[in-house]
Amino acid sequence: MSAPSRSSARPDSAESANSGGVQFADIDAFHRWYAVVADRTHMSVERLALDELDGWAYDETTGHIRHRSGKFFTVESLDVQVTSGPVQRWSQPIINQPEVGILGILVKEFDGVLHCLMQAKHEPGNHNGLQLSPTVQATKSNYTRVHGGRSVPYLDYFRDPDAADVIADTRQSEQGAWFYRKRNRNMIVEVTGEVELVDGFCWLSLDQLYELLSVPDLVNMDARTVLACLPFEGGRPALRRSAETEHPEAENAFVAALLRSEQAECGVHSTHEVLSWITDTRIRTDLHAERGSLAQLRDWRRADGRISHDSGLFFDVIGVGVDAGGREIASWTQPMIEQVGTGVVAFLVKRIDGVLHVLMHARTEPGYTDVTELAPTVQCVPQNYDLLPAEARPPFLDEVLAAEADRIRFDTILSEEGGRFFGARNRYLVVETDLDLAQEHRDHRWLTVCQLAELMRHSFYLNVQARSLVVCLRSLATTSTAPREAR
Amino acid sequence: MSAPSRSSARPDSAESANSGGVQFADIDAFHRWYAVVADRTHMSVERLALDELDGWAYDETTGHIRHRSGKFFTVESLDVQVTSGPVQRWSQPIINQPEVGILGILVKEFDGVLHCLMQAKHEPGNHNGLQLSPTVQATKSNYTRVHGGRSVPYLDYFRDPDAADVIADTRQSEQGAWFYRKRNRNMIVEVTGEVELVDGFCWLSLDQLYELLSVPDLVNMDARTVLACLPFEGGRPALRRSAETEHPEAENAFVAALLRSEQAECGVHSTHEVLSWITDTRIRTDLHAERGSLAQLRDWRRADGRISHDSGLFFDVIGVGVDAGGREIASWTQPMIEQVGTGVVAFLVKRIDGVLHVLMHARTEPGYTDVTELAPTVQCVPQNYDLLPAEARPPFLDEVLAAEADRIRFDTILSEEGGRFFGARNRYLVVETDLDLAQEHRDHRWLTVCQLAELMRHSFYLNVQARSLVVCLRSLATTSTAPREAR
Numbered sequence: 017m018s019a020p021s022r023s024s025a026r027p028d029s030a031e032s033a034n035s036g037g038v039q040f041a042d043i044d045a046f047h048r049w050y051a052v053v054a055d056r057t058h059m060s061v062e063r064l065a066l067d068e069l070d071g072w073a074y075d076e077t078t079g080h081i082r083h084r085s086g087k088f089f090t091v092e093s094l095d096v097q098v099t100s101g102p103v104q105r106w107s108q109p110i111i112n113q114p115e116v117g118i119l120g121i122l123v124k125e126f127d128g129v130l131h132c133l134m135q136a137k138h139e140p141g142n143h144n145g146l147q148l149s150p151t152v153q154a155t156k157s158n159y160t161r162v163h164g165g166r167s168v169p170y171l172d173y174f175r176d177p178d179a180a181d182v183i184a185d186t187r188q189s190e191q192g193a194w195f196y197r198k199r200n201r202n203m204i205v206e207v208t209g210e211v212e213l214v215d216g217f218c219w220l221s222l223d224q225l226y227e228l229l230s231v232p233d234l235v236n237m238d239a240r241t242v243l244a245c246l247p248f249e250g251g252r253p254a255l256r257r258s259a260e261t262e263h264p265e266a267e268n269a270f271v272a273a274l275l276r277s278e279q280a281e282c283g284v285h286s287t288h289e290v291l292s293w294i295t296d297t298r299i300r301t302d303l304h305a306e307r308g309s310l311a312q313l314r315d316w317r318r319a320d321g322r323i324s325h326d327s328g329l330f331f332d333v334i335g336v337g338v339d340a341g342g343r344e345i346a347s348w349t350q351p352m353i354e355q356v357g358t359g360v361v362a363f364l365v366k367r368i369d370g371v372l373h374v375l376m377h378a379r380t381e382p383g384y385t386d387v388t389e390l391a392p393t394v395q396c397v398p399q400n401y402d403l404l405p406a407e408a409r410p411p412f413l414d415e416v417l418a419a420e421a422d423r424i425r426f427d428t429i430l431s432e433e434g435g436r437f438f439g440a441r442n443r444y445l446v447v448e449t450d451l452d453l454a455q456e457h458r459d460h461r462w463l464t465v466c467q468l469a470e471l472m473r474h475s476f477y478l479n480v481q482a483r484s485l486v487v488c489l490r491s492l493a494t495t496s497t498a499p500r501e502a503r
Numbered sequence: 504m505s506a507p508s509r510s511s512a513r514p515d516s517a518e519s520a521n522s523g524g525v526q527f528a529d530i531d532a533f534h535r536w537y538a539v540v541a542d543r544t545h546m547s548v549e550r551l552a553l554d555e556l557d558g559w560a561y562d563e564t565t566g567h568i569r570h571r572s573g574k575f576f577t578v579e580s581l582d583v584q585v586t587s588g589p590v591q592r593w594s595q596p597i598i599n600q601p602e603v604g605i606l607g608i609l610v611k612e613f614d615g616v617l618h619c620l621m622q623a624k625h626e627p628g629n630h631n632g633l634q635l636s637p638t639v640q641a642t643k644s645n646y647t648r649v650h651g652g653r654s655v656p657y658l659d660y661f662r663d664p665d666a667a668d669v670i671a672d673t674r675q676s677e678q679g680a681w682f683y684r685k686r687n688r689n690m691i692v693e694v695t696g697e698v699e700l701v702d703g704f705c706w707l708s709l710d711q712l713y714e715l716l717s718v719p720d721l722v723n724m725d726a727r728t729v730l731a732c733l734p735f736e737g738g739r740p741a742l743r744r745s746a747e748t749e750h751p752e753a754e755n756a757f758v759a760a761l762l763r764s765e766q767a768e769c770g771v772h773s774t775h776e777v778l779s780w781i782t783d784t785r786i787r788t789d790l791h792a793e794r795g796s797l798a799q800l801r802d803w804r805r806a807d808g809r810i811s812h813d814s815g816l817f818f819d820v821i822g823v824g825v826d827a828g829g830r831e832i833a834s835w836t837q838p839m840i841e842q843v844g845t846g847v848v849a850f851l852v853k854r855i856d857g858v859l860h861v862l863m864h865a866r867t868e869p870g871y872t873d874v875t876e877l878a879p880t881v882q883c884v885p886q887n888y889d890l891l892p893a894e895a896r897p898p899f900l901d902e903v904l905a906a907e908a909d910r911i912r913f914d915t916i917l918s919e920e921g922g923r924f925f926g927a928r929n930r931y932l933v934v935e936t937d938l939d940l941a942q943e944h945r946d947h948r949w950l951t952v953c954q955l956a957e958l959m960r961h962s963f964y965l966n967v968q969a970r971s972l973v974v975c976l977r978s979l980a981t982t983s984t985a986p987r988e989a990r
Binding site for chain 1: 603666667669672673674688734772775776778779780782783785786872873960961962
């Protein structure tokens with residue numbers, strides 16, 4: 017969880033391709049820069065019992081775990097009743113963080129190629145310490161400095177930008193299984209002037225970022241959700257995909273189908289039909305989720321300084337103590353959620369009339385603002401279903417797990433948000449299938465990538481796992497990190 | 504509020520233009536049919552004290568007024584804190600109706616012209632008794648028959664329609680000042696087969712409906728909000744607008760600008776900028792609305808069998824007793840909201856480069872699901888501002904009220920929903936302006952009609968008053984009730 021602290025020189029300035037700051041001629045150069053940052057920064061994290069946390073306490077009145085400032089977040093209980101799914105009533109701990117934070121990426125063209133300003137950043141929940149984060153990743157408590165820490169670099173670019181510079185700007189949900197109606201503002205802002213490079217930040221082209229997505233636990237969740245909001249076109253040559261001929265023949269047809277999908281406003285279902293289906297799922301599913309005291313939790317126990325489910329499954333609420341270098345503040349303690357097991361997050365994709373379609377699942381999670389959001393085809397921790405009857409097993413899970421190697425287009429373990437979740441990792445997969453959905457699956461539909469992008473212009477249609485996977489999918493149309501012009 | 508009951512023949516079947524049922528060769532024929540329906544149906548409504556209501560009682564535990572069945576709706580209090588606007592903290596009664604009802608219009612082409620199946624229907628709050636309603640206007644309590652009444656005609660067309668027949672299907676909010684997070688499913692479903700005509704229903708072409716919008720208190724709110732969701736095109740000739748030459752010269756340029764606006768995906772702001780602005784207003788405005796007991800109301804009094812504000816302004820919660828013919832059940836009592844005064848609901852519109860733009864207001868109402876929705880330029884009951892300082896006066900209200908006659912394009916008093924609101928009426932206006940918004944109005948933006956239509960494909964962007972006015976605005980491109988082909 018921590019790298020040893022050590023004094024070190026600034027990142028090798030030989031990597032800077034031009035006056036814009038740290039850029040990389042190839043991906044190896046990035047990795048060398050990243051290793052240097054990892055070497056000279058550190059964050060040590062130790063597990064603590066919940067009652068050992070400093071400034072956090074169990075509030076006798078509300079029954080929540082809260083910070084003495086009243087800020088950041090609380091851990092509460094949620095009593096859930098839902099009309100569908102294998103389990104229709106349960107209670108669970110949940111994080112309530114009503115503030116809307118900013119996740120922002122600053123982008124700039126260098127020599128006609130769009131680059132993203134990324135930060136190599138530690139988070140206490142990252143099992144490998146450092147991950148690649150967006151330019152800004154700030155809760156309101158962060159940027160209004162409730163904790164009295166340092167100011168957030170580059171924040172001003174996102175606080176009051178010129179409308180014309182805003183490439184994406186929408187609120188999106190996060191894990192509805194662990195967060196109660198959490199939403200963050202996902203922003204991409206373009207800058208044309210000089211940008212001073214702060215230590216630990218670098219410029220990466222989109223193609224480089226896409227390539228780095230296949231490195232386990234490198235591009236963090238916040239970076240992925242912001243990248244997902246990047247429009248495909250918008251009149252910018254740098255965002256356009258071009259030739260299909262860059263790819264070896266075997267992948268060529270797949271990539272061509274993917275590129276067609278990015279342009280396909282209509283697939284096997286019109287967007288109009290898709291919207292009606294979403295309306296229907298949101299009305300058809302009755303979800304009642306009531307927040308309450310942790311004392312009301314059924315089937316959960318508070319022991320050994322943590323809160324755990326009696327079965328040992330799902331997740332624990334734990335405490336951690338953090339000692340950090342290079343952060344707004346140097347040390348703190350906090351509660352976190354620790355997922356039990358590694359999840360599977362997968363798209364089944366299929367070429368239909370030469371256009372790639374993605375099988376989306378209208379999924380209910382108790383913390384969603386609006387009952388259901390579109391999720392990947394499969395999203396689960398398989399072992400959570402061991403105690404349930406066979407018919408509760410998630411649809412298409414076996415299709416994904418049994419896929420032959422040449423049908424697996426993407427397969428990388430990626431981390432969930434390290435600020436609240438402790439070592440939460442999921443295996444992200446894109447699996448091609450010929451599956452013929454002869455029988456109607458009421459909660460699944462085939463959508464094009466263009467339709468997914470259109471939905472992401474609005475809030476709360478695609479869940480955070482689906483947004484991550486859309487970025488992984490789009491990365492498959494990139495095989496080179498060279499500037500587009502050089503190809 | 505009531506028309507005398509009297510036995511009468513079925514509506515004059517001479518009005519039926521063909522085997523499809525009751526249609527009208529001209530608008531006078533409609534009025535004759537409507538007069539016959541009015542004559543032979545009745546609803547008598549009397550005011551009752553809240554504590555005289557049968558089946559409704561003040562719940563000592565929750566402090567709400569509720570029905571003994573636990574269904575329909577409750578009247579609760581809402582404690583509101585908001586970071587913008589002239590008043591930043593207040594409490595008020597509010598209706599909580601969590602069930603999602605269906606507002607549906609069945610449409611069918613006759614001789615190539617799209618017709619809507621409309622119902623002449625009494626509601627207790629309609630000051631004139633009968634109004635023109637959608638095909639289906641049913642709460643969940645209605646259609647699951649909580650009250651043990653008759654089945655809702657035509658409901659099955661909307662319960663499980665073929666996807667291809669669904670023309671519009673989206674949840675939309677209703678009055679956020681009086682309803683806590685109320686939403687209804689707005690649906691338009693096309694039918695090709697024979698439809699049996701139930702007594703009190705008729706087929707009206709779109710042009711006829713548009714013409715009837717200028718009759719005071721005729722087309723009800725539920726009909727307007729569903730019509731607002733009708734797409735402009737969608738490949739259907741019957742939905743398309745065509746020649747500009749149908750209109751006299753003076754209006755011609757205005758109508759041409761309106762028709763261009765219906766096609767203009769981009770106006771002075773791109774849709775992308777508009778979405779970012781909406782995101783910003785929703786994040787910038789902190790709204791806290793907490794439901795509670797009516798006993799907690801500050802500045803409201805419960806006397807004379809009603810709940811009223813100490814100032815006598817805003818609205819009262821009253822009780823009514825209803826005796827109806829031709830309804831699911833024949834008599835009942837219920838609480839209602841009685842607005843004090845008649846409101847002003849107005850669009851300022853402007854031709855910019857030949858394209859009509861509508862000045863929209865990002866408005867916060869305490870009952871909205873998502874903080875702000877786009878509202879008309881002006882939406883208020885002017886007298887409510889008499890007690891407030893001059894700077895609290897709504898922006899652009901004086902611009903609207905002082906408009907010269909030849910700039911007023913639409914001006915009709917229309918009713919709000921008569922099932923919950925008692926005699927609530929607003930003056931709906933479309934006023935053309937040359938106003939140059941030199942200074943930035945942070946909460947106002949110029950949008951095209953096409954952009955408004957695109958937003959209405961999704962939930963909770965346009966409020967119910969704005970949706971009504973969009974229909975009024977679109978009606979201005981129609982001057983004839985003759986079938987389009989005949990022009």
